Amino acid sequence: xxxxxxxxxxxxxxxxxxxxxxxxxxxxxxxxxxxxxxxxxxxxxxxxxxxxxxxxxxxxxxxxxxxxxxxxxxxxxxxxxxxxxxxxxxxxxxxxxxxxxxxxxxxxxxxxxxxxxxxxxxxxxxxxxxxxxxxxxxx
Numbered sequence: 001x002x003x004x005x006x007x008x009x010x011x012x013x014x015x016x017x018x019x020x021x022x023x024x025x026x027x028x029x030x031x032x033x034x035x036x037x038x039x040x041x042x043x044x045x046x047x048x049x050x051x052x053x054x055x056x057x058x059x060x061x062x063x064x065x066x067x068x069x070x071x072x073x074x075x076x077x078x079x080x081x082x083x084x085x086x087x088x089x090x091x092x093x094x095x096x097x098x099x100x101x102x103x104x105x106x107x108x109x110x111x112x113x114x115x116x117x118x119x120x121x122x123x124x125x126x127x128x129x130x131x132x133x134x135x136x137x138x139x
Contacts, residue, residue, distance in 0.1 A: 005082055006068040007061070009053035012044035018080055020046045031083060033075040054078065069100035
C-alpha cells in the first residue's frame with residue numbers, strides 16, 4: 001500500500017541512522033533534503049531521545065492528504081522505506097508523481113489499497129506468530 005504514512009509519527013530510534021550513520025557510513029543519507037535533515041537533527045539527537053517522535057508527513061502532519069508524496073519528490077521522506085518509493089530504480093516513482101499532482105487520484109486509489117491490504121491472509125496458528133516487538137522475530 002502506498003500512502004498510509006500521510007499521517008502518523010515515527011520515533012527517533014527508527015530513523016536516527018538515516019540522520020547520522022546512513023548505511024554505516026558515519027554521515028547522513030545523502031538523498032535527504034539538507035534543510036529537512038538539519039530540522040530533524042534538532043529534534044532527534046545522535047544519541048538519546050529514542051522515544052521522541054516526529055511526523056511522517058512534515059508538511060501537513062495531521063491532515064490526510066497527498067502532501068506526503070510532494071515531500072518524497074522534495075527528498076523529505078522521513079523513513080528510508082518511504083523515500084525509496086521515489087528513487088531512480090523504484091517502480092513506484094510514477095505513482096508518487098501522479099499522487100503528488102492529483103489528490104483525486106490518491107483519494108480514489110487509497111480505499112482500494114486498504115481493501116487489498118484487508119484481503120491479505122496472515123499466517124495463523126503454528127504457521128505464524130504474534131511478535132513481542134514488530135521489528136524482531138520472537139526467539
